[in-house]
Amino acid sequence: MTKMNNKFNKKKKDNNNQFTTIKTTNNNNSNSYQNSYNSRRSNRIIKNINNNNLNNLNNLIINSTIPIIPTIPISEYNLKSYFTPRIVYLWIKNLESITYLTQELNERLNSDFISLEWVRFREYLKNNPDQITDSNFEVNLVKKYYFLNYEYSIELIQAISAIMFRSPIYVKGIWDSLDKKNNNNNNDDSTAMTNINDILDSNSKILQDVYEKITQIEKKFMEFDLQYEELWNFKFIANVNAIPYSIFNDVDSEKLPILEFTFENLIHWDVGSPDEDYNYGCTCKDNFDYPFNKNGKLIRSDIGAIYECNSFCGCNFTCPNRIIQNSNNCNKNLQIFKTENKGWGVRTLKPIKEGSFVMEHLGEIINHQTSEIRSVCYDKLNIMTYFDLDYGYNKKNSNYWCNISRFLNHSCDANLVTIPFFVEHKDIRFQRIAFFAQRDIPKNSEITVDYKIHDDDFLPISSAESADSENRDELEEVLEYAGYKK
Numbered sequence: 438m439t440k441m442n443n444k445f446n447k448k449k450k451d452n453n454n455q456f457t458t459i460k461t462t463n464n465n466n467s468n469s470y471q472n473s474y475n476s477r478r479s480n481r482i483i484k485n486i487n488n489n490n491l492n493n494l495n496n497l498i499i500n501s502t503i504p505i506i507p508t509i510p511i512s513e514y515n516l517k518s519y520f521t522p523r524i525v526y527l528w529i530k531n532l533e534s535i536t537y538l539t540q541e542l543n544e545r546l547n548s549d550f551i552s553l554e555w556v557r558f559r560e561y562l563k564n565n566p567d568q569i570t571d572s573n574f575e576v577n578l579v580k581k582y583y584f585l586n587y588e589y590s591i592e593l594i595q596a597i598s599a600i601m602f603r604s605p606i607y608v609k610g611i612w613d614s615l616d617k618k619n620n621n622n623n624n625d626d627s628t629a630m631t632n633i634n635d636i637l638d639s640n641s642k643i644l645q646d647v648y649e650k651i652t653q654i655e656k657k658f659m660e661f662d663l664q665y666e667e668l669w670n671f672k673f674i675a676n677v678n679a680i681p682y683s684i685f686n687d688v689d690s691e692k693l694p695i696l697e698f699t700f701e702n703l704i705h706w707d708v709g710s711p712d713e714d715y716n717y718g719c720t721c722k723d724n725f726d727y728p729f730n731k732n733g734k735l736i737r738s739d740i741g742a743i744y745e746c747n748s749f750c751g752c753n754f755t756c757p758n759r760i761i762q763n764s765n766n767c768n769k770n771l772q773i774f775k776t777e778n779k780g781w782g783v784r785t786l787k788p789i790k791e792g793s794f795v796m797e798h799l800g801e802i803i804n805h806q807t808s809e810i811r812s813v814c815y816d817k818l819n820i821m822t823y824f825d826l827d828y829g830y831n832k833k834n835s836n837y838w839c840n841i842s843r844f845l846n847h848s849c850d851a852n853l854v855t856i857p858f859f860v861e862h863k864d865i866r867f868q869r870i871a872f873f874a875q876r877d878i879p880k881n882s883e884i885t886v887d888y889k890i891h892d893d894d895f896l897p898i899s900s901a902e903s904a905d906s907e908n909r910d911e912l913e914e915v916l917e918y919a920g921y922k923k
């Protein structure tokens with residue numbers, strides 16, 4: 438019935454795609470993702486924009502110096518530890534909030550964010566916060582966006598601040614100085630006179646307006662989620678949940694990346710929620726066609742999807758058609774371990790019987806448009822983390838918000854089978870994905886799924902290269918710099 442496309446899909450770039458109206462993250466959609474997002478909100482103190490700073494920045498635009506960034510030895514850090522899933526996630530969330538983000542602006546911001554010069558600059562600044570003062574390098578970056586006539590927005594300022602690891606207030610200062618200088622140049626004497634007369638006429642009103650504008654801007658900055666601060670404030674320390682599984686690495690010294698484990702799918706604010714018309718159940722009287730046997734093992738893997746009984750049905754939780762919903766969603770017998778040549782993987786510490794439910798695939802459900810925004814960055818960093826949902830409606834992104842299924846590696850002879858399933862609703866746009874054992878799996882075996890792509894499609898994790906040929910050279914350079922290539 439359903440046609441499952443179960444591959445961790447490497448996205449292709451669509452140059453024709455333009456993002457015109459992407460809503461901001463400030464909406465009232467109450468879903469699990471939003472709740473979790475809001476619970477992390479917290480106010481932070483923003484220093485008032487200081488006029489002296491603005492004047493200094495103004496002078497800087499005229500008399501700026503090029504910063505001297507000492508060459509950082511390659512061994513000090515590597516690219517993978519720099520572009521952690523968390524940093525990438527914070528970055529893309531920031532981009533998604535730019536209401537007028539076009540493909541061109543998306544490309545431009547991403548190129549700057551991952552470019553060697555800015556990686557190097559940020560890392561240096563992070564470790565030596567007082568060493569680089571106002572620099573031409575930074576001013577030129579703001580100039581680039583200013584003079585390309587990108588519309589001013591708090592989100593764009595935040596994105597630029599993430600590229601250069603400076604506070605949004607600092608970036609705004611540069612932007613305002615450019616604005617001031619540009620407007621001064623454009624003004625002829627008569628306009629200047631009119632302005633002065635206006636100021637004399639309504640001095641108090643103008644001051645009032647300016648004050649209100651600044652207050653509004655500061656309020657907006659304060660609304661900006663604390664999570665993002667990590668992108669520009671070296672004092673910020675990530676506070677993420679502990680990993681609920683055991684982790685084992687006897688291959689190298691790599692630590693598991695910082696991730697947010699979730700126990701239910703998160704729904705991106707732009708996706709909406711399942712249609713209530715699809716909330717229905719059965720009487721359970723004539724429903725003998727369950728896919729499970731009396732031991733709760735899957736007996737039919739040829740079915741398009743599993744429709745478990747739910748709160749709309751006449752049965753209760755003991756019904757034999759409630760296997761997945763009654764299973765433990767954090768099976769401690771599974772372990773994340775380091776494989777020899779596939780990065781991290783998952784293995785089972787206890788034998789698993791054929792037909793057993795093993796895990797659900799969890800992540801953030803995003804729509805096509807959001808996945809296109811994210812794919813620009815993922816393509817540049819060669820990150821493969823999409824799992825297509827059925828019928829091409831939505832995608833599931835598990836690069837950062839994930840469960841243990843994020844670590845399932847591919848095998849053409851996989852021991853897990855992938856089956857879509859539904860419990861409370863039957864809206865195919867929000868189908869859930871379950872993994873069952875296709876055969877008995879001995880203890881300590883790696884568990885794998887078939888991504889339905891050829892093995893040759895995998896580059897060894899440690900030599901990832903850009904899918905984007907324009908950035909290939911630059912990325913080669915970054916990889917070399919980061920110690921990945923000789």
Ligand SMILES: C[S@@+](CC[C@H](N)C(=O)[O-])C[C@H]1O[C@@H](n2cnc3c(N)ncnc32)[C@H](O)[C@@H]1O
Pocket residue numbers: 445778779780781782820821822843844845846847848892895896897898
């Ligand atoms: C969903 S992730 C699996 C977890 C991944 N191994 C890790 O360390 O994060 C998919 C990525 O794992 C790697 N991978 C999965 N199966 C592989 C295989 N059979 N051979 C080589 N690499 C594989 C590829 O880099 C792929 O992009």
